[in-house]
Amino acid sequence: MPPASDTVASPFRGFTLREWQQHYRSAPDSLRTTLSLVLGSLSETDNAWIYLATAEQLEAQIIRLETLRAQAEGSLSALPLFGVPFAVKDNMDIAGWPTTAACPAFAYTAEADATVIANLKAKGAVVIGKTNLDQFATGLVGTRSPYGAVRNTFNPDYVSGGSSSGSASVLARGLVAFSLGTDTAGSGRVPAGFNNVVGLKPTKGWLSNTGVVPACRLNDAVSIFTLTVGDAQTVAHAAGGYDAADAYSRKNPHTAPVAFPAQPRIAIPDRVEFFGDDLAQAAFSEATDRLRHHGVTLETIDFTPFRELAEQLYYGAWVAERTVAVGEIFEESPEVMDPVVRGIVANGLNYSACDAWRAEYLRAELSRKINLALEGFDALVVPTSPTIRTQEEMVQEPVLYNSQFGIYTNFTNLADLSALALPSSLRADGLPAGITLLAPAWHDDALAIFGRQWQRSLNLPLGATGLAMKPEEFMTPAPASAASVRVAVVGAHLTGMPLNFQLTRRNAVRVEQTTTAATYKLYALANTKPPKPGLVRAESGSAIIVELWDIPLARFGEFVAEIPAPLGIGSLELADGRIVKGFICEPWAIPEATEITAFGGWRNYIQSLNSSPVKS
Template sequence: MFARHVDDAAAVDAAARGWCADDPYSADRPLHRGEQPKTWLLPQGRPEFFGPFAAEYEAAWNRAKETIARSGVRVQQVDVSLLQEAAALLYEGPLVAERWSALAGFIEAHPGSTFPVTETILRSGAQAEHTAAALFRAQHRLAEIRRAVRSWLRQAVLVLPTCGGTWTREQVGSDPIGTNSKMGLYTNHCNLLDLSALAVPAGQAGPELPFGVTLFGLPEEEANLTEAARFLLRQQDTIRVAVCGLHMRGMPLEPQMTGLDAVFAEEAQTAPVYRLYKLATEPPKPGLVRTPLGGAPIAVELWDMPMESFGRFTASIPAPLGIGRVELADGRSVPGFVCEAYAAEGALDITVSGGWRNAMAEV
């Protein structure tokens, strides 16, 4: 089921859950009281990312991992290559013959009526190498993988990217099967291994580019996924803040950011509507002033700060500095350091440096 909130999904699940007399594969799995998983599992090494936004997806995944790590839960790494082996059987092995057995009659009776890519995949189930013996070998291997994965997942939750990337329409058109297969890289194993899963948002990979993670668990512990999802979403309740001076990485006030559990997200530039000044304070601080004319892009850093820390942070900022809306070069608008215009009078204009870090390097 798809819903805007975890609680809504749980409510629909409660209504839909239960044994179906018309389905010979149906199973009655009562939902027990959920509890927080004792261990959060993450994949060993660097997951595969793909498509034109691979770097952005990887950065978003790294931020999601950092969110989990700083939450204080017990984290363990596992080798997920077994999951990918299982996933490959969905389209590349004899299991696809099940689809052909269900739809072959329609395809043969209505030539050309099926979407060509779909028909190509379905007809692959009729290949000569997909023998009964091959099917049993695949089922036996799946049983081995299922047993190994169950040993990881007892009282645990596995976290993977929901998708490792996305594609342009042109890329899908030129390789529809390959691109579709990649989209399921981190999910195709789920049904074959009889797992439960819950996908939740995990921030943005970029402008209009949402990112998410999927939580996997054992079906008899499915209620734990709801508790884990609620917990993770609370950890993501952050505000992205732009800093342009002493609070940047490696600068004297960086400990104020990390002390409030803020996490560096990305480097960025403002829209070309600002001027930067070196204020006559001790120590010297930058003043970012919006101007109607003669502005330039200024380098900033974006940090994700817990909402509960944001109020304390803003209250600690002395005049003439404060927190306002900072317009970024890519069109985003985020809270960030700004300076009252009167403070620029008599201050050194360092706009030409392009940012505080460059200006300090030139001193």
């Protein structure tokens, strides 16, 4: 690693995943040169970093990656993150690297990669360094570290947010393509809001916590910072998956919708607090106006249970979980800890086992109220933080202002919600403002699809890079979700038709209207209630209008079970060559049916019946 004075600006600053993929396609043999340039551009005096890879550690990763490419016979399709540099919050293990959790006395050399790191390396990503944090991930401020307070990337007088301060900072400046944080009370969202980047807080248990220093094991989640929502979604799917070694890892039940409907219904708190920050209030008002402009229906809900649950995390028995997590170092050497962190951890000793059970009962009750309140909504929108503070203000009120930052984040993991922090605007003082969308567990992809649309509607720079989002990013389609089945419907299940409820009650989402290949005939079947068509493949057919719907994978079997003979589900070819699941008809029903291919679709046929003159 060259000394700080020898660092040069990286030509890859602010690259998105798409740009990294383009780079390696055009220069497939540049892996070693490229990553050496990236590492050489980083400064050891930048306190957003706690540890940078040595030349030897980088070379070891490159050799392994070249082996993976050789095994793939040069194809990078199995390595979507090939050669992409990323940063890791220093409470996650990387084999052979130190882990400090921002407490030098706690430091140890990890024996193995954390599961999320191993998953990302298997997809081709390369760890370039480990980042600063509020000690033991305790704080939303970014100032509680012996390695120094990480400064806001837009104005160094202000805080960066925490606890994942370093990860947000290096990402916002475009030094890496993505970074990992952790989020217990908002640590993956508040820094995103303060630095104008995307912060994905996934459903608890989707990304493994094996190899992650715990803050509160019941509520910890590995989080992701990126410059674009699409990149966050890609990284999450690469990093996530069930891990039997993590007692709190979960398998996705595949029952949640994978997208919002065309006209989303989003909840908003009935009373939004900004602690006197008029610029934050104006920014949130602007964001809600923009949501309405884009067809979102906003409806207020009682925010009381959310607020009460948020207060429990630091002002109730839940703080004792942090005491347990810190463990021996607090018991044996408390003087080596940050004073504010030590004080918070010490409060856990004030609670009994009985207090802990009462806290859990209250959590469950409030969580139930929250999830019931969100029924019928696609998401809840809140300010990512109600305000921002200067470094000096944080010195004066380290606990109070930290608590203020968390009023829209602290309840999320306690209530088992997924969350996506999004940039929304730059305030009049030049600081970023952001919104966060929250939804029940496993709605991560639905949040991301909407977040992609939201980000496209803005004219904001990417993080603090000053770079604009390139038009090609707008045109990159959302990935097909493995958590759903795309089904083409042709008749009574179309929007507004009698059986459409069989889709919507199973959280299916309409994707688009299109047509089949010109190789199908359409028939009106005899003696069906409600009336139904039959679609049959034919050599001399026509293109027939269909709607594509994404049905959650676990609900697909229920849907198919309701389909009566002579209909069934098979594979349909669309006009653009895609193959999807769709309605087909058994041949035995065709002789008694009426051919209606000339209408081009079922809806046109039904309209023709309704417009026919009544016979006397």
